[in-house]
Amino acid sequence: MQTSRDQTSTQFIGKGGCVCGSVQYTIHGAPLFRAFCHCETCQAYNQADYGDILVMRSGSVALEPETSIDFQFHQWPPVLSRGKCADCGGVAVEKISLPLFPKLIVIPAQTLRSQERAPAPAFHMFCHRRVSEIEDNLPRHTGYLNSQWAFTSAVLRGLR
Ligand SMILES: [Zn+2]
């Protein structure tokens, strides 16, 4: 279990976990941002047309217990590992290590028990890979580099 000492870390956002309940987490601390990701790894990981992700500091999320998660490394973003429950194989949490950034954790929105306190999605990325359209007026980022930049700049804004 990790704890973060910054002021935002006391804000309770929610609890969640995998379908079978072996992986559980509690979020204390405002997410840096939430976005829709249409990349192919999100599609495969979520077994859905896109990922709806909340990105936050690792220290804002307490995992109980972390040992029940199988992590697999993928190439996007630079160092991303996607965790699935070792028991049910369901979506759990993802970890991101970007050079020079604090460690980040990605919560797939569908694993939250309640989205009441979660922020609304801010943008779409990897739209060149989209398989279905979501009707909204959010900014849409297309192309690998544009999408990477949208992600990185949203992290930077969130960390400020
Ligand atoms: Zn499970």
Ligand SMILES: [Zn+2]
């Ligand atoms: Zn993605």
